[in-house]
Amino acid sequence: MQKVSLEVNGKKVTKEVPDHTTLSGLLRDILNLTGTHIGCDTSQCGACVVHVDGKSIKSCTALAVDLDGSKVTTIEGLASNGKLHPMQEAFKKMHGLQCGFCTPGMIMSAVDLLKNKKNPNDQEIRDWLEGNICRCTGYHNIVAAVKEAASKM
Amino acid sequence: MASLVGSRVERKEDKRFLTGKGRYTSDINIANQTYAVFIRSPHARAKIKKIDTSKALKSSGVVDILTGEHIAKDKIGGLIAGWAIRSEDGSEMKCPANPPLAKDSVNFVGDPVAVVFAETLDEAKSAAELVKVDYKVLKAVTNLNDAMKSDAIHDGIEKNLCYDWLLGDRQKVKEAFDKADKIIKLDIINNRLIPNAMEPRACVIDYNTASEEITCYTTSQNPHLSRLIMSAFGGVAPENKLRVVAPDVGGGFGSKINLYNEEIVCSWASKKIERPIKWVAERTESFLTDTHGRDHITHAELAVTNDGKFLGFKNETIANLGAYARVFGTVTPTYLFGPCATGVYIMPAAYSNVKAVYTNTAPVDAYRGAGRPEATYTIERIVDKAAMELGIDPIEIRMKNFPTEFPFKQTLVHQVDSGDYVAGLNKAKEMSDYNGFAARKKKSEAAGKLRGIGVTSYFEACGIAPSPVVMMLGCGVGLWESAEVRFNPTGQVTVYTGSHSHGQSHQTTFAQIAADELGVPIENIDVVHGDTDKGTFGMGTYGSRSLTVGGIAIVNACKKIVNKGKKIAAKMLEASPDDVEFKDGEFVVAKSNKKKTIGEVAFASYLPGVRDEVKSPLPEGEEPGLIESSFFDPANFSFPAGSHICEVEIDPDTGHVKLDKYTAVDDFGTIVNPLIVEGQVHGGLAQGIGQALCENAQYDESGQLITASYMDYTMPRADDLPDFNLGFTCTKATTNPLGVKGCGEAGTIAATPTVMNAVINALGGKEISLPATAEKVWNACKELKKSNAKAA
Numbered sequence: 001m002q003k004v005s006l007e008v009n010g011k012k013v014t015k016e017v018p019d020h021t022t023l024s025g026l027l028r029d030i031l032n033l034t035g036t037h038i039g040c041d042t043s044q045c046g047a048c049v050v051h052v053d054g055k056s057i058k059s060c061t062a063l064a065v066d067l068d069g070s071k072v073t074t075i076e077g078l079a080s081n082g083k084l085h086p087m088q089e090a091f092k093k094m095h096g097l098q099c100g101f102c103t104p105g106m107i108m109s110a111v112d113l114l115k116n117k118k119n120p121n122d123q124e125i126r127d128w129l130e131g132n133i134c135r136c137t138g139y140h141n142i143v144a145a146v147k148e149a150a151s152k153m
Numbered sequence: 154m155a156s157l158v159g160s161r162v163e164r165k166e167d168k169r170f171l172t173g174k175g176r177y178t179s180d181i182n183i184a185n186q187t188y189a190v191f192i193r194s195p196h197a198r199a200k201i202k203k204i205d206t207s208k209a210l211k212s213s214g215v216v217d218i219l220t221g222e223h224i225a226k227d228k229i230g231g232l233i234a235g236w237a238i239r240s241e242d243g244s245e246m247k248c249p250a251n252p253p254l255a256k257d258s259v260n261f262v263g264d265p266v267a268v269v270f271a272e273t274l275d276e277a278k279s280a281a282e283l284v285k286v287d288y289k290v291l292k293a294v295t296n297l298n299d300a301m302k303s304d305a306i307h308d309g310i311e312k313n314l315c316y317d318w319l320l321g322d323r324q325k326v327k328e329a330f331d332k333a334d335k336i337i338k339l340d341i342i343n344n345r346l347i348p349n350a351m352e353p354r355a356c357v358i359d360y361n362t363a364s365e366e367i368t369c370y371t372t373s374q375n376p377h378l379s380r381l382i383m384s385a386f387g388g389v390a391p392e393n394k395l396r397v398v399a400p401d402v403g404g405g406f407g408s409k410i411n412l413y414n415e416e417i418v419c420s421w422a423s424k425k426i427e428r429p430i431k432w433v434a435e436r437t438e439s440f441l442t443d444t445h446g447r448d449h450i451t452h453a454e455l456a457v458t459n460d461g462k463f464l465g466f467k468n469e470t471i472a473n474l475g476a477y478a479r480v481f482g483t484v485t486p487t488y489l490f491g492p493c494a495t496g497v498y499i500m501p502a503a504y505s506n507v508k509a510v511y512t513n514t515a516p517v518d519a520y521r522g523a524g525r526p527e528a529t530y531t532i533e534r535i536v537d538k539a540a541m542e543l544g545i546d547p548i549e550i551r552m553k554n555f556p557t558e559f560p561f562k563q564t565l566v567h568q569v570d571s572g573d574y575v576a577g578l579n580k581a582k583e584m585s586d587y588n589g590f591a592a593r594k595k596k597s598e599a600a601g602k603l604r605g606i607g608v609t610s611y612f613e614a615c616g617i618a619p620s621p622v623v624m625m626l627g628c629g630v631g632l633w634e635s636a637e638v639r640f641n642p643t644g645q646v647t648v649y650t651g652s653h654s655h656g657q658s659h660q661t662t663f664a665q666i667a668a669d670e671l672g673v674p675i676e677n678i679d680v681v682h683g684d685t686d687k688g689t690f691g692m693g694t695y696g697s698r699s700l701t702v703g704g705i706a707i708v709n710a711c712k713k714i715v716n717k718g719k720k721i722a723a724k725m726l727e728a729s730p731d732d733v734e735f736k737d738g739e740f741v742v743a744k745s746n747k748k749k750t751i752g753e754v755a756f757a758s759y760l761p762g763v764r765d766e767v768k769s770p771l772p773e774g775e776e777p778g779l780i781e782s783s784f785f786d787p788a789n790f791s792f793p794a795g796s797h798i799c800e801v802e803i804d805p806d807t808g809h810v811k812l813d814k815y816t817a818v819d820d821f822g823t824i825v826n827p828l829i830v831e832g833q834v835h836g837g838l839a840q841g842i843g844q845a846l847c848e849n850a851q852y853d854e855s856g857q858l859i860t861a862s863y864m865d866y867t868m869p870r871a872d873d874l875p876d877f878n879l880g881f882t883c884t885k886a887t888t889n890p891l892g893v894k895g896c897g898e899a900g901t902i903a904a905t906p907t908v909m910n911a912v913i914n915a916l917g918g919k920e921i922s923l924p925a926t927a928e929k930v931w932n933a934c935k936e937l938k939k940s941n942a943k944a945a
Contacts, residue, residue: 035173100170101403
């Protein structure tokens, strides 16, 4: 067991966790932040993407204890004061989600894309999101949503 | 009030999904829960000699370990096939027993033999490692082509043959073939796919020791059916002591129709160990044990005249059932496949013959489209081959054989009520700039690339019901759908549906329908589904049936509400019910300004006399309240149809297939919400394209699934797909009051042949098998270059 202190969605948390606890395990099983999803066991699907110190990572492949002192933002921390983030608004407007399972990871990835590139073109969006698998939408409306968000941010 | 049906209403369900507040089964935790880990066979075929759990039972945190012996002792039943299919010779199909935990033999890699329950997941996993299973390994049957010549997997099922089924008339087909100018022949493999809903299967079970009720939260497309099967066939508990809840479900695509081993085992065990149980599949478990899709070997022949008229068609198919027959396993390659074998064409004679066989692989069942993609792939590939061999344009040959009058009696089973196939194909031709293809091809060639164009016209039979027809075809139960519409006294409405949404957006589209029918703002309407304790028994969601069957039940329940409301309003307004009209949420007395809103009527129906001058507004003999239910059993299937055209560009140096343009024109009848329907088409296309270009489930000779992770099974990703160009035509269904036809499977059905026709067109007609991976295409390009050089 090791002690890990993080700032998660603006709140400081300190927990004793088994050494092998992943960040996704800490978020889901210990902090009850179940918006971060687990869709695979090989770091391929991207349903678990969160931001650590502002950058998107796959939380299933990071050990919680390695991130001691970091600031973590999950899908639950993206809206502020009840107001949806422009990316969340855009996914709603463009119907960029169906079953919703890949959506948290997809949105967290897309938000990071726009931090790196303000107005990405279609190909840049598709290339960036290739680490997030969606089985429902065929990606068409996800690409449209990212462009819509870019135009609003 | 503007109609909401037909509007691009944004989804009511989105907010919770966008903010991480969706509640999927694996998000549910129950105090004092144990964690289940299943011990699965590592062999494709083996006898179980002995299971030794003694060491594992002593492992830290272990609560209990149960095996097939325990479940057999408690007489818990297994998994079932839902449809009885008869062979051509009249004999009944042969299905093996499929116990929830294997006791004597295992029949595919992943077949569960025991389960560990422990205080933590880590402890359960550690203990599972200590369970020793002694197997006698047998030679596995994994090659579909050889399965009928191999050892019988199941005792008493000779040749591993479940049935040898025929639909159609062999003699008529022979006569048609005798008259033909030319016979076009095609051998194809419709490759095995793994549905891969992004949410892995899971269940959380809570046994209440006081009320003796079991609650099973699970990832299901049809919780009511799961409860029925678990109770009636599993004998886990009577239905009134069993509650099945499918909360938010992260995609299904057919793979979550079935009740699975884990749900039966954990529900039974929770009562036994008197503790809640949580089980969540890892992705590899999903790959191994979710039902798979497709997996056919087909020989097809099309008899044609020299000017391209079709005379007859035969389809000889071997379909892989995997190790066991599951709920839709036996019907998918028969009645969901055979009737659609002749496609959208006038075909004077036809038959489909299907031999369904068992192999030592995961069970094969419905996967998006279920039977119809396999049928459409075959006919649309052979029609293209005919066009090429006869030197006729692919669009022209299709147009020549389309029916132009509806209703159209399709060759094998269906009476297609409405359609306009010519209009659809013409629109697709125009939207795709078909006539500009030659110029684009030249341009590609100048850049050293090959360009091909592919066309598909399809129809499907969906909205799966009606009871008399499906039962005649062998379904164990009638397929209708239920709805209940409840007004609260203060005017909000709750709609209960037996359908289930796992991405389909019922909370929005069903609310749109009810809002239009009742004249109530959509914000005041909630749609409830997925819980056997809420709402009446329902059949669930598959076969593009939610709107065409379940949606209509809602319409009919709303109409009953309005009828009752009319009588109450008439009494309140001191008028004759015949003089009261209902429009936009108001009951109005004809030729007067006297009216009551439906909200006022609802209030009065529950609380007569509280607000109104008339002390009792309830007409004599009328019960209080405003609640109505409906069971809708349509007169026929519905028949969406369309034409898709795509272009691919191939780099012969790498074999990479770039999907350059994709145009889909579909006729779904009335469209309730275009925003959502477009999304359904996009997603369907991606799955069909996935089969054409990258997805492929592969077993090795010993029966190991060698594509059991996302590192090995290629899912279509954002950078593999283009934007899609969608168009619609509309002929309304005549078999339901909304005129809707269903849209969930169309994209998947049409996309695979469309893309493959384009790839093969680019390769100058050279046949290539599914999926057209870079390796196969690169080899084909090399051979093409060689033969071109020889010809020159």
